[in-house]
Amino acid sequence: MTGRVLHAHLHLLDRQVVRADGRLLCKVDDLEIEWGEVPYVTAILAGPLALGPRVGGVIGRLMTGVTRLFRPEEDPAPPRVPMSLVGEIGSAVTVGGDVPEASLERWVREHLVDPLPGSGGRDPGLRGPRPVRRSEVPARDRLSSLVGRRVVDRDGADVGQVADVRLTQDGPLLGETTQALRLSGLVVVPRHTGQLFGYERGPGGNSPALVRAVIRRLHRGSRFVGWEQIGDPGDPIRLIEPRAALLPLHELFTRDDASASA
Structure with a gap:
């Protein structure tokens, strides 16, 4: 599950x-x-x-x-x-x-x-x-260090910059019953479009339809990068696939909405 x-x-x-x-x-x-x-x-x-x-x-x-x-x-x-x-x-x-x-x-x-x-x-x-x-305290990195980092595909072509980090609660156990929030992917946007604020979401989003449509238009070049598609999470983040193989962001949220309603 x-x-x-x-x-x-x-x-x-x-x-x-x-x-x-x-x-x-x-x-x-x-x-x-x-x-x-x-x-x-x-x-x-x-x-x-x-x-x-x-x-x-x-x-x-x-x-x-x-x-x-x-x-x-x-x-x-x-x-x-x-x-x-x-x-x-x-x-x-x-x-x-x-x-x-x-x-x-x-x-x-x-x-x-x-x-x-x-x-x-x-x-x-x-x-x-x-x-x-x-x-x-443990010498660990901070999640915010990923945000704004440049992303390039396997050929070195620019994909954009990280706007958000997707977390899935299926990681290692913390304590006896709680599973950790695993870093499962990155939301990557073109440099000029800025942060998303949730308005780019699919039909299940809570934003006004007109606002959502405008923002999704502005973010039509945004992509989702699954963690398994990352070869090197350094700076820049390097992928193991070409940009064309990345999932458009609006398709990710449409798929999420379908899974939630199933």
């Missing part, structure tokens, strides 16, 4: 992460990935040290620089939520277990929410995050 299919930018990045009781923990600012024969997502990364490199440029460097300046530990790492604790992915990402709040969310709750009448005040069950150094 095929596992659940998600797209990293569309369904995970920038979503709120909450505990089972509804308490806000952090946001999904990036995803940690484990390479190997089956690359998969290992953890949610949160906070400015995760978001800054993803934003890039002067603003991104400023975010990370200021955060490092005020963090108490040397060479700090972003807060990390293992994917084994994720129970549900919807409009928010719900996690279980003993996960500390990120610093910003804790400050907002303590200084803005808890003083309000009827808020219930400080929950003794919530604790602050322990300072973490980068040397204490």
Whole structure:
């Protein structure tokens, strides 16, 4: 049976992460990935040290620089939520277990929410995050490092750039019952068309029909690259097939819609 299919930018990045009781923990600012024969997502990364490199440029460097300046530990790492604790992915990402709040969310709750009448005040069950150094966490890549990367086919011809990463929940087991989100493919778009925002989807999409038609017209050169079609995931990403063999993006979503309704 095929596992659940998600797209990293569309369904995970920038979503709120909450505990089972509804308490806000952090946001999904990036995803940690484990390479190997089956690359998969290992953890949610949160906070400015995760978001800054993803934003890039002067603003991104400023975010990370200021955060490092005020963090108490040397060479700090972003807060990390293992994917084994994720129970549900919807409009928010719900996690279980003993996960500390990120610093910003804790400050907002303590200084803005808890003083309000009827808020219930400080929950003794919530604790602050322990300072973490980068040397204490696995040296893994981030999913955002793939986005924007150039893609070339087997002959070296330009295919476009990565706009999103397709994830399928059929990877290795995390804990006893949860399967990991495996990197199953890339959404590749021509350089000039920018990000998709989900409007390019097929008949099952939620966008207005006219908007969807215009966006799909603009993205008619977009392609889906299955992970098995990648020969070298470096920079640029090199494929083992010619561009003509790649699936047009609108056909992928049409096929997904047909499978969902079957």
